[in-house]
Amino acid sequence: AAELTGRVAVVTGSARGIGLSIVRLLAERGASVVVTDINVEAGESSAAELRKEGHNAIFIAADISKETDVIQLIATAIDKLGSIGILVNNAGIVSTGPVTDIDLQHWQRLIDIDLTSVFLLVKAVLPHMMERRSGRIINIASVAGLNGGGLLGNSCYAAAKGGVIAFSKGIAREAGQHGVTSNVICPALTETDMTASMPEAQRRRIIDAIPLGRAGKPNEVAAAVAFLASDDASFITGATLEVDGGFMRR
Ligand code: NAD
Structure with a gap:
């Protein structure tokens, strides 16, 4: 059997981009997967595509910045597929520009979507993982x-x-004694819709600062997630894994 057979994985923001690559790779390794996103149309079609490829995949719509949505998402996922063994917090929005141009409303939206969501998802999933004394939390x-x-x-x-x-x-630290690991992946510039609209000069500046001389691919982030979800990573927790072409070491 494939390595992740029998495991259930929830990947937020998996309608497209890095999240879609992650959910596809986990499915290819045998996991049953929950595609979840605020973008219903793209999420439905990504899950349908995965099913066509022969994977066990469902779509559940959720705005992960809202606690009621997150609670509903996790309850539905467990009801339809069983206990969640792998949680990947991937959904996020990017924001650029000088701090003087960013208003409080925008700041709060950014914190809600990129940070509060991770708290909400972990809070909803961790009790189930602790009860089973196994689980992998991977944050992007x-x-x-x-x-x-x-x-x-x-x-x-x-x-x-x-x-x-x-x-x-x-x-x-909190979950270790309950058999649950928690790790974080730090990608540098990765080729997705999120970065497609970036001005060429800006893209050039970043790529010039990456020792490997190119942007990353969504698959390369997905490969790191699959590793952290696998038995090979059983003694790795609290780690920060840079998938950045050497950007942080330049
Ligand atoms: P993307 O914009 O292509 O995809 C993000 C997905 O998250 C979208 O499908 C979007 O609908 C979903 N989403 C946004 N807000 C949501 C919400 N409130 N509830 C549910 N879903 C929501 O982005 P990406 O490039 O694939 O990035 C994925 C993750 O990787 C993000 O956390 C991002 O910050 C991080 N990241 C990306 C890059 C990059 O260069 N692309 C670099 C470093 C880190």
């Missing part, structure tokens, strides 16, 4: 959460992602 932050996001001028996004990194480490 960003190199911006490590370095302040200087190249793009995205301090607010960096603050949210920095929060995700610290939260992941804290959860590793």
